[in-house]
Amino acid sequence: MNVSIIGTGHVGLVTGACLAERGHRVLCVDSDEKKIRFLRAGRMPIYEPGLEALVRRVRKAGRLHFGGTNADAVAFGKVVFICVPTPPTPSGGADLSYVEGVSRDIARALEDYRLVVEKSTVPVRTGEHVRRVLAKYARKGAAFDVASNPEFLREGAAIEDTLHPDRIVLGVETRRAEMILRELYRPFRAPILVTDLKSAELIKHASNSFLALKISYINAIAEICERAGASVTEVARGMGLDRRIGPEFLRAGLGYGGSCFPKDVAAFEAISRELGYHFRLLREVRRINAEARDRFVRKVEEELWIVRGKTIAALGLSFKPDTDDVRESPAVDVVRRLAAKGARLRAYDPRAGEPARELLGGGVTICGSALEACTGADCALLLTEWEEFRRLDWARIRRVMAHPTVLDGRNALDPVRMRELGFTYRSVGRP
Ligand code: UGA
Numbered sequence: 471m472n473v474s475i476i477g478t479g480h481v482g483l484v485t486g487a488c489l490a491e492r493g494h495r496v497l498c499v500d501s502d503e504k505k506i507r508f509l510r511a512g513r514m515p516i517y518e519p520g521l522e523a524l525v526r527r528v529r530k531a532g533r534l535h536f537g538g539t540n541a542d543a544v545a546f547g548k549v550v551f552i553c554v555p556t557p558p559t560p561s562g563g564a565d566l567s568y569v570e571g572v573s574r575d576i577a578r579a580l581e582d583y584r585l586v587v588e589k590s591t592v593p594v595r596t597g598e599h600v601r602r603v604l605a606k607y608a609r610k611g612a613a614f615d616v617a618s619n620p621e622f623l624r625e626g627a628a629i630e631d632t633l634h635p636d637r638i639v640l641g642v643e644t645r646r647a648e649m650i651l652r653e654l655y656r657p658f659r660a661p662i663l664v665t666d667l668k669s670a671e672l673i674k675h676a677s678n679s680f681l682a683l684k685i686s687y688i689n690a691i692a693e694i695c696e697r698a699g700a701s702v703t704e705v706a707r708g709m710g711l712d713r714r715i716g717p718e719f720l721r722a723g724l725g726y727g728g729s730c731f732p733k734d735v736a737a738f739e740a741i742s743r744e745l746g747y748h749f750r751l752l753r754e755v756r757r758i759n760a761e762a763r764d765r766f767v768r769k770v771e772e773e774l775w776i777v778r779g780k781t782i783a784a785l786g787l788s789f790k791p792d793t794d795d796v797r798e799s800p801a802v803d804v805v806r807r808l809a810a811k812g813a814r815l816r817a818y819d820p821r822a823g824e825p826a827r828e829l830l831g832g833g834v835t836i837c838g839s840a841l842e843a844c845t846g847a848d849c850a851l852l853l854t855e856w857e858e859f860r861r862l863d864w865a866r867i868r869r870v871m872a873h874p875t876v877l878d879g880r881n882a883l884d885p886v887r888m889r890e891l892g893f894t895y896r897s898v899g900r901p
Contacts, residue, residue: 471494471495471548471549471650471653471654472494472495472496472497472546472547472548472549473486473489473494473495473496473497473547473548473549473550473551473654474496474497474498474499474542474543474544474546474547474549474550474551475496475497475498475499475543475547475551475553476499476500476540476543476550476551476552476553476554476572476576477500477552477553477554477555477568477572477590478498478499478500478502478505478506478509478515478536478553479500479516479553479554479555480516480518480623480625480628480729481553481589481590481621481623482498482500482551482553482554482589483498483509483514483515483516483521483525484518484521484623484628484629484632485551485553485589485621485632486498486534487521487524487525487528487534487629488524488629488632488633489654490528490531490533490534491524491527491528491633492633492657492658493533493657494533494654495532495533496528496533496534496535496547497535497536497538497542497543497546497547498534498535498536498537499536499537499538499539499540499542499543500536506536506537509525509536510536510537512525512526512529516794516795517793517794517795517821518625518626518628518629518793519626519627519629519792520629520630521628521629524629539575540572540575540576540579541575541578541579543576544575544576544579544580544581544584545579545581547584548583548584548585548650549584549585549587549650549651549654550576550584550585550586550587551587551589551619552569552572552573552576552586552587552588552589552590552600553589553590554568554569554572554590555568555590556568556569556590556591556592556733556737557733558732558733558736558737561740562736562737562739562740563593563736563737563740563741563744564591564592564593564733564737564740564741566592566593566596566599569588569590569592569596569600570599570600570603573586573599573600573603573604573607574603574607576604577603577604577605577606577607577608577612578607578608580604580608580609580612580613580614581612582613583613583614583615584613584614585614585615585617585646585647585650585651586600586604586614586615586616586617587616587617587618587619587651588600588616588617588618588619588620588671589619589620589621591620591621591674591675591678591730591733591734591737592618592671593671593675593737593738593740593741593744594668594671594672594675594741594745595668595671595741596671597616597617597618597641597667597668597671598667598668600616601616604616615642615643615644615646615647616643616647616667617640617641617642617643617647617651617667617670618639618640618641618667618670618671619638619639619640619641619651619670620639620641620670620671620673620674622635622636622637622674622677625728625729625790625792625793625795626790626791626792626793627792633658634658634660635658635660636660636661637660637661637662637663638655638658638660638661638662638663639663639665639670639673639674640652640655640662640663640664640665640670641665641666641667641668641669641670641671641673642664642665642666642667643666643667648664652664674734675734675737675738675741676738678730678731678734678735678738679734679735679738679752679755681719681731682726682731682734682735682755682759683751683752683755684718684719684720685719685720685721685725685726685731685759686725686726686754686755686756686758686759687720687758688702688706688719688720688721688722689722689723689725689758689759689761689762689898689899690758691705691706691722691899692722692723692762692898692899693761693765693899695899695900695901696898696899699901700901701899701900701901702722702881702898702899702900703722703881703899703900706720706721706722721880721881722881722898722899723762723855723879723880723881723898724762724763724766724800724801724804724853724879724880724898725758725759725760725762725763725800726759726789726800727789727790727797727798727799727800727801727803728789728790728795728797728798728799729795729797729798732756732759732798733798735752735755735756736756738752739752739753739756762800762898763800763803763804763807766804766851766877766879766898767804767807767808769877769896770782770808770849770851770877771811773849773875773877773894773896774813774848774849777808777811777812777813778811778812778813779812779813779814780813780814780848780849781813781814781816781846781847781848781872782808782813782814782815782816782847782848782849782850782851783816783817783818783840783843783844783847783849783850783851783871784801784804784805784808784815784816784817784818784834784843784850784851784853785817785818785819785840785843785844785850785851785852785853785854785856785859786801786818786819786822786852786853786854786855786856786859786880787799787801787802787805787817787818787819787822787823787825787826787853787854788801788819788821788822788826788854789801789802789854790854790855791854791855791856791857792821792856793821793822794819794821794822794824794825795822795825796822796825796826796829799822799826799854800853800879801819801853801854801879802826802829802830804851804853804879805817805826805830805834805853806830806834809830809833809834814835815833815834815835816834816835816837816842816843816844816845816847817830817834817835817836817837817843818836818837818838818839818840818842818843819854819856820856820858822854823836823837823838824836840858840859840862840867841862841866841867841870844867844870844871845870845871846870846871846872847871847872847873848871848872848873848875849871849873849875849876849877850867850871850875850876850877851876851877851878851879852876852877852878852879852880852882852883853879853880854880855880855881855882859882859883860882860883864883864887864888864891864893865891868891868892868893873894874891874892874893874894875893875894875895876888876893876894876895876896877895877896877897878895878896878897878898879897879898880898881897881898881899881900883895883897885897885900
């Protein structure tokens with residue numbers, strides 16, 4: 471089937487490449503010409519394991535193309551995916567101006583029937599608005615359907631998540647739209663759930679908010695564990711063995727970040743409010759998440775007493791391991807706050823050094839290795855749980871540090887071993 475993708479960001483690019491991998495012909499367009507030139511040159515605008523090789527393979531097979539206008543996308547694809555950003559507004563809602571703009575472009579280019587699919591994360595009832603825009607700006611009698619097909623991919627595991635999803639959600643309004651999307655996804659051999667449009671939109675916000683809630687829940691438990699002298703890892707293990715709860719997303723630490731959870735929780739709260747329901751539970755989820763960082767910064771202050779003038783090594787800058795994404799990263803936030811308090815920060819991240827440098831400016835030294843960052847440091851902070859940090863030669867790190875203190879914000883290291891090595895070691899919710 472011919473498929474077009476409008477918006478070649480993380481979601482659009484991965485979706486396009488994976489649809490091509492499953493045998494479809496895909497055209498990806500983007501308003502950012504630089505990005506398209508980059509992609510045509512075989513380079514990736516984002517770091518995602520396996521993506522570059524996959525893109526190379528499907529382009530060589532002639533099934534994936536980059537470039538063109540939104541009108542070209544409409545001419546090419548029987549299905550047109552909208553994958554443009556929906557950034558937060560100052561009040562926490564989702565800015566839907568890109569979605570609206572693209573919908574107008576699609577409308578003006580409509581000739582034959584097209585199925586327009588929202589894949590960007592949007593508040594419930596966006597599909598309704600898209601349908602209205604299409605009807606308003608398209609020529610009279612133009613045939614189209616609107617559907618919602620939310621993505622559930624995680625950065626760092628995006629290809630695996632897209633090729634082998636737990637479920638594919640299809641929010642449709644007509645039988646025709648359902649049949650087209652079923653055919654599109656048949657090669658994926660994954661469970662398909664067909665719903666109405668609004669329910670599909672809600673599934674995405676409800677799922678992300680629930681996962682964020684799980685993280686805040688365990689971070690609240692971590693706080694209680696610290697006060698009571700219990701271990702949050704043991705509590706999480708005991709809870710996770712209950713199949714109704716499950717072991718995932720119960721890792722306590724600095725809380726969630728990234729381009730999805732913070733934005734989606736706030737947007738879900740905003741749309742709920744608009745619908746007349748005050749989702750106070752989500753406000754609390756956000757509060758607990760913010761508090762996890764505050765507590766960690768306080769711990770650093772407890773250890774160092776006076777932060778000003780101290781040298782602090784920060785290990786990890788990305789919002790989670792296996793990505794170079796620093797958007798809403800708890801690690802970057804902690805680094806920034808300590809730098810603002812007058813500490814000398816020496817940071818290292820296996821992938822996110824450069825993107826973080828742009829965010830942090832000149833006040834923070836970005837180092838080429840963990841060892842370099844820790845050299846002469848009064849204290850080291852583990853802020854993102856990269857595997858590399860678990861495997862570090864900590865005995866050697868101890869020798870190069872001015873004072874052997876490690877504050878582990880992700881519970882990535884073994885407390886017993888760290889103390890045996892002679893470190894003053896503190897983590898989150900563990901005695
Ligand atoms: C998330 C969802 O997991 C995807 O299903 C969804 O498609 C995506 O958002 C999206 O809306 O596009 P992602 O943001 O890539 O994916 O990252 P996650 O792996 O879910 O992690 C989110 C944050 O939660 C990270 O900062 C991570 O460190 C944190 N986290 C995760 C914890 O603090 N504890 C945990 O136990 C798990």
